[in-house]
Amino acid sequence: MSRRTLAGVALVVAVALAACAHVLGFTTSEPTAFPHRKHVLSGVACVSCHVGIEGPSSALHIPTDEMCITCHAKPHDTRSCNSCHASRETAAELVETKDHLRFDHAKHLAGPAKGNCMRCHSAVAEGDRHLRPAMATCFKCHDKERDARTCNTCHRDLAEENSLPQSHLAHDGDWIREHGTRAASSGDLCETCHSRQTFCASCHGVTVPVLAGPTRLTNPLSASPHVGNFGARHSLEARAEPGACTTCHQPERCASCHRDRGVAGDTRASPHPPGWVGLTSSENLHGRAARRDPATCASCHSGAGEKLCVQCHAVGGVGGNPHPPGWSSRLPRSALPCRMCHPSGAR
Amino acid sequence: MTRLAAGLALLVGAGTASADPLRLRGDALASAESPAGLLVLDAAGTTGSAISAEALVWMAAQRSPGDDVTGDVLVIALKARDPKGRASGQIGRFVSALGALRPLQIDGAGGRVRLPWHFDVEAMAGVPVLATSVDASRSWDWVAGGRIAQRIGDGGSIGIAYQQERDDGRLAREEVGADAGIAFDARHDAGARVAYDIAGKGLAEAAVTASARRGPLRAEIFASQRSAAHLLPATSLFTVLGDTPAQRLGTVLTWRAAPRLDVVADLGARRASDDVGEDVALRTRLRLDPTGRSSLGCELHRSGGASDAAWTGVRGSGSLALPHSFGLLAEVEVVRPDEDRGRGALWPWMLLAATRKTAAWDAAIAFEASATPEYRHRVDAILQLSRTWSVR
Numbered sequence: 001m002s003r004r005t006l007a008g009v010a011l012v013v014a015v016a017l018a019a020c021a022h023v024l025g026f027t028t029s030e031p032t033a034f035p036h037r038k039h040v041l042s043g044v045a046c047v048s049c050h051v052g053i054e055g056p057s058s059a060l061h062i063p064t065d066e067m068c069i070t071c072h073a074k075p076h077d078t079r080s081c082n083s084c085h086a087s088r089e090t091a092a093e094l095v096e097t098k099d100h101l102r103f104d105h106a107k108h109l110a111g112p113a114k115g116n117c118m119r120c121h122s123a124v125a126e127g128d129r130h131l132r133p134a135m136a137t138c139f140k141c142h143d144k145e146r147d148a149r150t151c152n153t154c155h156r157d158l159a160e161e162n163s164l165p166q167s168h169l170a171h172d173g174d175w176i177r178e179h180g181t182r183a184a185s186s187g188d189l190c191e192t193c194h195s196r197q198t199f200c201a202s203c204h205g206v207t208v209p210v211l212a213g214p215t216r217l218t219n220p221l222s223a224s225p226h227v228g229n230f231g232a233r234h235s236l237e238a239r240a241e242p243g244a245c246t247t248c249h250q251p252e253r254c255a256s257c258h259r260d261r262g263v264a265g266d267t268r269a270s271p272h273p274p275g276w277v278g279l280t281s282s283e284n285l286h287g288r289a290a291r292r293d294p295a296t297c298a299s300c301h302s303g304a305g306e307k308l309c310v311q312c313h314a315v316g317g318v319g320g321n322p323h324p325p326g327w328s329s330r331l332p333r334s335a336l337p338c339r340m341c342h343p344s345g346a347r
Numbered sequence: 348m349t350r351l352a353a354g355l356a357l358l359v360g361a362g363t364a365s366a367d368p369l370r371l372r373g374d375a376l377a378s379a380e381s382p383a384g385l386l387v388l389d390a391a392g393t394t395g396s397a398i399s400a401e402a403l404v405w406m407a408a409q410r411s412p413g414d415d416v417t418g419d420v421l422v423i424a425l426k427a428r429d430p431k432g433r434a435s436g437q438i439g440r441f442v443s444a445l446g447a448l449r450p451l452q453i454d455g456a457g458g459r460v461r462l463p464w465h466f467d468v469e470a471m472a473g474v475p476v477l478a479t480s481v482d483a484s485r486s487w488d489w490v491a492g493g494r495i496a497q498r499i500g501d502g503g504s505i506g507i508a509y510q511q512e513r514d515d516g517r518l519a520r521e522e523v524g525a526d527a528g529i530a531f532d533a534r535h536d537a538g539a540r541v542a543y544d545i546a547g548k549g550l551a552e553a554a555v556t557a558s559a560r561r562g563p564l565r566a567e568i569f570a571s572q573r574s575a576a577h578l579l580p581a582t583s584l585f586t587v588l589g590d591t592p593a594q595r596l597g598t599v600l601t602w603r604a605a606p607r608l609d610v611v612a613d614l615g616a617r618r619a620s621d622d623v624g625e626d627v628a629l630r631t632r633l634r635l636d637p638t639g640r641s642s643l644g645c646e647l648h649r650s651g652g653a654s655d656a657a658w659t660g661v662r663g664s665g666s667l668a669l670p671h672s673f674g675l676l677a678e679v680e681v682v683r684p685d686e687d688r689g690r691g692a693l694w695p696w697m698l699l700a701a702t703r704k705t706a707a708w709d710a711a712i713a714f715e716a717s718a719t720p721e722y723r724h725r726v727d728a729i730l731q732l733s734r735t736w737s738v739r
Contacts, residue, residue: 023633025606139501146501148432148461152396168502168530170558172565173599174613181554181569184447184540185528188459188467189502197422198389198403200442204450206478207419217676217700217711217731228662228680229696232719236684239656240626242593242619243575247449250478251579273688292620293593294585295575306584324589330548336517337584 033087036124036131044071046117053105060094061105062086093132100161101154112141151192158193176225180247206250242293254299279318287322306340314341372735379728384408386418399426434460443471445494446508447524447540447552449578452476453490465498467506475512488514496526503529503536512580519580521546535559544577549590551577563603569615570596593619597626607634617652624651640668657685676700676713690720700729709733 021027039049047053049063068081075081082091097103113119120133138154139146145153155161164171169182169189183190194200230237238245245254258271278284290297301308312319333342374387384407391401406418424439436458443457444450455473462468472491489512496506505527512520523545528538537557544551554571574592579585597615604610613628628648635641644664651657660682667675682694700713713729 023635024604024608025634145432147465147498150396150430150432167533167560168536168558170560170565172601173558173567173611178556178567178569178599181538181540181556182528183444184524184526185496185504185506185538186502187444187446195399196391196401197424197437197441198391198401200444200450201403201422201452204442204444205421205452206476207421207452217702217713217729228660228678229682229694229717229719232694232696232717232721233658233660233682235720236650236656236658240617240619240624240650240652241573241595242591243573243578246575246578247573288620290585291588291591293575294583294588295578298579298583298585302583302585309584323587327587327589328548329587331518331546331581336582337587340584 032085033090034085040124046121054109055106060091060098062091062094090131096161097132100156100163102156103154149188149192159195161193163193171223176223203248238296239293243295246295251295251299251302254296255302258300291324306337310340315343317341369738370735371737372733374733375731377730380725396430397428399428400424401426432461434458440476443473443492445469445471445492445510445524446496446506446526447542448492448508448510448522449542449552451490451510455490467494467496467498467504469494469496469508488512488519490520499529501530503527505529514580514582517582518546519582520544521581522551534561544574544581546581547577547586549574549577550592565601567599567601568597569599570594591620593617595626608632619652622653622656624653624657626650626652636668638668640666640674642666654686655688659683659685672703672705674702674704676702691718691723694719707735709735 018027040046049067050061051063051067052059053061062082065075065081069075072081077084108120109115109117118124120137121131122137123131123133142153145151151158169186171179234245273285275283276286309319309322311317313322329338331338333339369392370390372387372389374385374389376385376387378384386406387403388405389401389403391399393399402423403421404418404423405421406416408416420440422439422441424437424441426435426437428435436456438456440452440454441457442450442452443455453471453473453475455471457469457471457473459467459469470491470493473489475488475490490510492508492510494506494508496504498504506525508524508526510520510522510524511518521544522542524540524542526538526540528536530536535558537555539553539555541553542551543549550572552571552573554569556567556569558565558567560566572592572594574590576586576588576590595615595617597613600612600614602610602612609630609632611628611630613626613630615626617624617626626649628646630644630646632642632644635643642665644662646660646662648658648660648662650659660680662678662680664678665676669675676698677700678696678698680696682696683692684690684694694717696715696717696719698713698715700711702709702711704710709731710733711729711731713731715727715729716725718724
């Protein structure tokens with residue numbers, strides 16, 4: 001291979017790697033973060049650049065070029081200093097903070113910080129990015145608010161803020177599966193963002209045919225257990241994990257839909273395969289299936305439909321005893337459902 | 348569709364009240380296939396931090412012969428909260444969740460009181476809500492329950508809950524649950540819940556999860572057991588078939604492989620009755636811009652177990668943010684069931700959508716094409732229109 005070919009291949013690989021690095025976010029055309037640490041170590045006081053922060057103001061307190069040239073008398077460029085020496089991410093954080101937090105620098109400086117910015121902005125000593133103090137810093141003083149979940153002391157509207165938890169309760173991985181276990185013990189914490197009942201009810205409410213789905217058109221990456229062609233897969237998924245559907249849906253939900261589509265619940269079609277009901281146990285499929293996922297059976301045969309079972313499984317019937325070995329119940333035989341098969345308390 | 352148009356007119360004509368802040372959102376969804384249309388009106392308002400109210404009502408029209416317009420109230424609740432967070436309560440129709448017990452939609456009241464030494468007490472009582480589709484008159488059953496918990500650290504707690512439901516005087520459900528959750532530090536946390544069916548004597552549900560994170564990696568291990576028989580009312584004949592629990596065990600690894608690339612590996616195993624199978628998924632998402640509005644996603648999924656429930660699938664998605672708040676979305680999925688059973692060897696599905704999302708409006712038009720066990724081929728057109736009014 002000639003040198004020219006090698007150089008060409010190397011160039012193509014380099015361009016491809018550079019493109020990949022850019023697409024993956026390893027390289028950006030972002031300006032560098034402002035060298036806060038360097039300025040602090042040089043003895044520049046915070047308020048000499050962030051003027052007016054001690055007073056009541058709604059400004060962002062981002063220093064202007066005029067502030068910079070008080071020290072840097074000979075700028076090397078005609079562009080604004082912030083266009084190269086301030087990360088857009090930090091500026092976005094500032095705007096976000098102004099929009100979503102109730103915070104008064106003057107009150108804090110005069111009060112708990114005692115004029116020392118570093119009491120909260122200690123991250124300046126470690127680097128130049130993410131200078132907004134972590135919430136743990138706020139909790140050093142606002143422990144009562146954390147304990148009482150009175151988040152609106154600082155946050156204007158957590159739901160609108162749309163910030164995801166950063167540490168524990170991070171909505172990563174398979175959060176749909178995980179959220180039930182987490183919410184069981186941290187429900188009040190969930191409510192700090194998901195304060196509206198419609199959030200839970202759009203899945204756990206029984207009176208609506210799933211609201212979560214339609215919004216996926218304008219928010220396709222929203223988490224949902226019903227993604228893609230769920231309509232086709234749902235019977236497989238329901239069979240693979242018995243009881244999973246019943247966690248949110250009433251069993252009757254299946255029946256109403258199947259009835260509308262002629263899949264079950266009327267004489268037009270039956271979902272059961274051949275050999276579903278037979279005279280011997282080897283010919284019967286329905287017993288094993290019913291034990292595996294009784295909620296699926298109940299989705300069509302609950303209520304009045306249960307009499308279908310009793311036709312064979314009543315005491316003395318050809319269906320025999322449907323109870324597993326060692327079965328016991330604290331219910332009297334006169335109560336439902338016992339009395340359906342045990343008339344007058346028959347054994 | 349005339350009804351739908353009338354509903355739309357109502358939706359567009361709806362105004363806002365003067366409460367501050369007040370939000371009102373209307374959603375209209377229409378598809379060429381059943382259901383023909385869905386209208387949702389969602390309103391919320393607060394007065395300071397003490398009182399808030401919300402309501403969501405929906406109306407749907409179906410194409411099926413004999414079906415008329417149906418609708419219901421999903422939520423209508425008035426909430427009150429002590430400004431210092433010591434007590435809160437709500438009344439109306441809402442979803443009640445007591446620790447480890449299953450969430451339940453009720454017409455009733457509920458509340459929480461914070462006691463000294465980090466103790467919390469929650470209680471609720473009401474009438475369980477029945478699905479609109481259930482063809483049964485209400486038997487005026489009731490449900491009541493409570494939970495007591497002690498908070499641990501930031502967001503964790505340990506608690507026990509109890510709930511009883513009566514159906515026309517008969518015991519329909521009686522459950523006790525225990526839950527625990529704790530964040531050991533910013534990187535390690537764990538949670539667990541157990542629900543025991545007292546009426547049917549057996550474990551209804553149990554789940555445990557623990558996670559650890561280090562830099563761009565997060566690892567979660569989980570295990571769960573669920574007994575479908577105990578999720579049914581005790582009055583159901585199907586509860587006498589005994590316990591055949593389904594179990595699940597696995598780990599989820601989340602890796603931010605690059606600043607804009609996330610990789611999730613979900614490695615699990617399932618057992619239902621005598622059938623043991625894998626449940627494995629690999630998901631990737633590449634954000635094409637810093638906000639993630641343009642992105643590419645891919646998922647490979649394998650769900651094993653019983654041959655009539657096993658399948659393999661692949662899904663790809665792409666979204667592209669365009670100027671003036673427009674967007675394009677494409678999703679493709681192909682599923683291959685292990686057992687054909689005359690339902691087709693492959694179930695392909697595709698969705699193409701054009702969207703526009705502004706602060707006040709969400710609009711989308713989509714075309715969905717698929718081959719399913721039900722249809723050899725099916726093409727559907729979907730139109731979604733949402734409008735939000737907000738008064739501060």
